[in-house]
Amino acid sequence: MEKKTVKVSVVYYGMGNIRSVYNALKYVGAEVTVVDEPSKLKNLTMEKMVIPGVGAFEDGMKNLNIFKEKILEAIDLNIPILGICLGLQMFFEESEESPKVKGLGLIKGKVTKIKTNLKLPQIGWNKLKIKRGDCPLFKGLEDGYVYFVHSYHAEPLEDVVVATTDYGCEVTAAVWKNNVYGVQFHPEKSGRIGLKILKNFLEL
Amino acid sequence: MICKRIIPCLDCDLAVPEGRVVKGVEFKQIRYAGVPWQLAKKYYEDGADEIVFLDITASHERRETMVHIIEKTAENVFVPLTVGGGIRTVEDARKVFNVGADKVSINTAAIQNPDLVNQIAKYFGSQACVVAIDAKRRYVKSPKEAESRIVIKTSEGYCWFECSIYGGRKFTGVDAIRWAMEVEERGAGEILLTSMDRDGTVEGYDIPLTKAVSERVSIPVIASGGCGTIDHVYEVFKETQATAALAASIFHYGVYRVWEVKEYLAKKGVNVRLE
Numbered sequence: 001m002e003k004k005t006v007k008v009s010v011v012y013y014g015m016g017n018i019r020s021v022y023n024a025l026k027y028v029g030a031e032v033t034v035v036d037e038p039s040k041l042k043n044l045t046m047e048k049m050v051i052p053g054v055g056a057f058e059d060g061m062k063n064l065n066i067f068k069e070k071i072l073e074a075i076d077l078n079i080p081i082l083g084i085c086l087g088l089q090m091f092f093e094e095s096e097e098s099p100k101v102k103g104l105g106l107i108k109g110k111v112t113k114i115k116t117n118l119k120l121p122q123i124g125w126n127k128l129k130i131k132r133g134d135c136p137l138f139k140g141l142e143d144g145y146v147y148f149v150h151s152y153h154a155e156p157l158e159d160v161v162v163a164t165t166d167y168g169c170e171v172t173a174a175v176w177k178n179n180v181y182g183v184q185f186h187p188e189k190s191g192r193i194g195l196k197i198l199k200n201f202l203e204l
Numbered sequence: 205m206i207c208k209r210i211i212p213c214l215d216c217d218l219a220v221p222e223g224r225v226v227k228g229v230e231f232k233q234i235r236y237a238g239v240p241w242q243l244a245k246k247y248y249e250d251g252a253d254e255i256v257f258l259d260i261t262a263s264h265e266r267r268e269t270m271v272h273i274i275e276k277t278a279e280n281v282f283v284p285l286t287v288g289g290g291i292r293t294v295e296d297a298r299k300v301f302n303v304g305a306d307k308v309s310i311n312t313a314a315i316q317n318p319d320l321v322n323q324i325a326k327y328f329g330s331q332a333c334v335v336a337i338d339a340k341r342r343y344v345k346s347p348k349e350a351e352s353r354i355v356i357k358t359s360e361g362y363c364w365f366e367c368s369i370y371g372g373r374k375f376t377g378v379d380a381i382r383w384a385m386e387v388e389e390r391g392a393g394e395i396l397l398t399s400m401d402r403d404g405t406v407e408g409y410d411i412p413l414t415k416a417v418s419e420r421v422s423i424p425v426i427a428s429g430g431c432g433t434i435d436h437v438y439e440v441f442k443e444t445q446a447t448a449a450l451a452a453s454i455f456h457y458g459v460y461r462v463w464e465v466k467e468y469l470a471k472k473g474v475n476v477r478l479e
Contacts, residue, residue, distance in 0.1 A: 019304045023279050054329065119422050123331045123393060124206040124447070125253055125477050145207060145477035147284065149331045166205060189284050189306065191248070192479050 005031040006202045008048045011071075012036045013063040015086060016054030024188035025050065028199040041070045048080050048202060051087035052188075054149070057111065058098035060086045068104060075106065080179045080204045088175065088182030089154060097152055106180050109156035116168035120151040126165045128173055128185070128193070135162040135176045137183070139200045146173070146190040153184055179204075207475045208441055209253035209448035210465055211426060212455045216240050216259050216273065216289070218266035223273050226260065227404070227453050237456035241276040247455060248281040250462035251479055255281065256309065256396070256450060259289030260371060271299055278304025288336055288396070289371075294323050301328060309396055311336040312369040315376055315383070318390060325391030334426075335387040336396040338372055339365040339380035339413055354381040358412040365413055372400055381416050388421045395421065396450065399429035406432025406453065409440040418445035426450050434460055434468050441474050 008030040012018050018034060025032045030048070035041050041049075049071070053060055074081060083091050092103045095111035103111070114120060125145040130138050148165065154172045163174035165185075175182045181201065187194035216223045225237040237243065244255050255277075259270050267290060274287060287300045288309030297308045308328075314321050314335050324333040341363040347355040353364035365380035384395050397417055399410030409427045418425040424447040427440045431451035440446050454460050466476045 017301055017304075019302065020278060020282075020306070023304060024282055027279070027282070121329075121331060122206070124424070125209065126206050144479070149329070168205075189282060191251075191283055191477075195282055 005029055006047050007031050007033070007045060008050060008202070009033050009035045009041055009046045010050045010052065011041070011064070011067055013053070013060070013067060015060050015063060016052065018052050020186075020188040021050060021052045021084065024195060024198055025202075028195050028202060030202055038067050038070045041067065041074070043070060043074050043077055043079065046074070046079060048082070048204070049074055050082045050084065051090070052084040053086035053090075055086055056097060057086070057089060057095040057103070057152070058101045060090055061098070061101050061103060064090055064104075071104065075179060078179050080181065080201065082201050083180075083182040084188075085150060085184060085186060088184055089152060091175070091180060091182055092154055092156070095152060107154075107156055107160055107175060107177050108158050109154060111152050112155050113151060114153050114167060114169065114171055118168040122148050122150060122167045122171070124148065126167060126185075128163050128165055130163050132162040132176070135174070136204055137174065137176070137181055137197050137200050138163070141193060141196055144193045146185040146187070146193055148185045150184060154182070205475065206447070207477050208469070209426075210251075210437070210462055210476070211254045211256055211448055211450045212243075212247040212252050212462060213256040213258060213428070213450045213452045214240050214243055215452060216257055216261075216270065218259055218261050218269040221269070223269055225456065227456055240273045241280070243456070244277045244285075245280045247462055248283055251466055251477070252283060252462045253477055254284045254286060254448070256286045256288065258309070259287075261289075267296065267299070271303055274300050274305050275303035286334055288334070293320070294327055297324055297328065301332070307332045307334050307394070309334040309336045311338060314387065315367060315369050315378060318386070321387050321390040321392050325393070330391050330393035333392050334394045334396050335384075335392040336398065337380050337384060337417075338368045338398045338400050339410075340368055340375070340400040341410075341413075342366050353379050354416070356381075356412050356416045365416075368400060380413075381420060384417045384421055388423050392423060394424045394426065396426045396428060402430025403428075404453070405430050408432065408436040409449070411440065411443050414440055414444040414446050424448060434465055437465055438469060438472055438474065441469070
């Protein structure tokens with residue numbers, strides 16, 4: 001049987017580099033479209049949406065806001081959405097990094113600075129502790145190392161944490177609420193485990 | 205917790221279209237080891253935690269060749285990629301980030317214009333800013349002889365460490381340990397510390413140098429220069445605060461596979477990433 005490619009839209013809102021996310025999604029078999037304006041986000045034909053991003057919460061939201069309506073519509077249409085790093089953080093209501101700026105508010109809770117005695121940002125390979133083996137992103141995976149670069153993490157007020165990591169304290173590594181998925185680490189830089197997570201997302 | 209990293213290093217000669225990986229001895233004699241993107245892919249599949257590309261020609265006209273190498277590599281390799289050699293401006297850095305690099309490593313340009321460290325950290329984040337330090341031992345009879353320097357006691361006698369630039373061709377008089385502390389202040393996210401005395405000798409990392417720097421900064425230090433056996437890697441993690449070990453020839457010439465080194469370290473109780 002011929003393998004069907006999955007149509008993925010990667011939202012590019014000017015924050016950080018999306019080349020590696022693009023490469024990794026392509027590698028695991030996606031047909032990737034990079035979308036740099038809301039009108040190009042085709043909610044009726046797109047099968048998956050990815051919101052990557054590196055940088056400050058305030059700049060991120062400022063740039064992402066024009067996509068907000070389309071993103072909410074995609075969620076209503078039950079299209080799976082994956083937020084990576086800053087992408088995950090913007091799913092929440094607010095962030096300590098920019099207290100006056102509102103997030104997308106898809107998940108209740110806020111993003112806070114990691115309360116650790118260790119050096120921030122956390123940069124490097126850390127062990128993923130899977131809390132919810134039923135989360136489809138982790139199908140076929142066990143705890144393993146993934147690549148993190150961040151100073152802030154999500155503190156949800158809902159029961160959505162599906163994986164954590166230990167950085168002198170418990171850090172939120174992944175969240176899942178209905179068709180909204182978020183990973184704080186960079187699957188596109190996390191070797192085979194990262195690629196498997198992206199592949200699992202495509203297969204949702 | 206964050207694990208220790210094993211980083212194969214590709215010294216790239218860009219005189220041919222796809223580039224070629226070379227290995228020098230004490231920054232001089234050259235042997236060829238392969239095509240950069242192919243070796244990078246092999247090391248990634250073998251479990252490398254990161255891959256460093258150094259343009260040893262560091263010539264302006266061949267910068268595009270490095271961009272192509274990284275672009276090709278990033279299509280097949282999904283761990284962080286670091287590019288060094290000849291990066292002199294924020295624009296040079298942006299070019300390699302745009303094709304999939306995650307970090308740039310700067311040495312000569314940073315010594316000549318220390319603000320470049322601040323600029324790269326500001327535009328791309330500390331995690332993207334690696335400062336490479338090529339350090340050479342300068343022996344003195346006693347610490348008093350070099351009072352303005354940080355003098356370290358080694359089994360060969362007292363010495364301070366001098367930074368060199370232009371791939372080891374020029375010495376600067378800059379104290380390498382002090383410079384490491386300064387670049388941390390300026391926002392560097394990591395230090396790639398190469399011992400010029402050990403590079404290419406396969407006699408092991410310079411432990412006193414690595415220890416001295418890694419104890420004085422809180423950013424990660426990558427030990428480099430001199431790795432010839434699996435025990436050298438273990439030694440540098442056991443004896444110093446280095447969080448990563450860089451090696452070239454032991455991987456290029458098939459002495460060890462990356463996964464062999466990591467399995468050995470894991471057995472010895474070092475926290476490494478096994479796939």
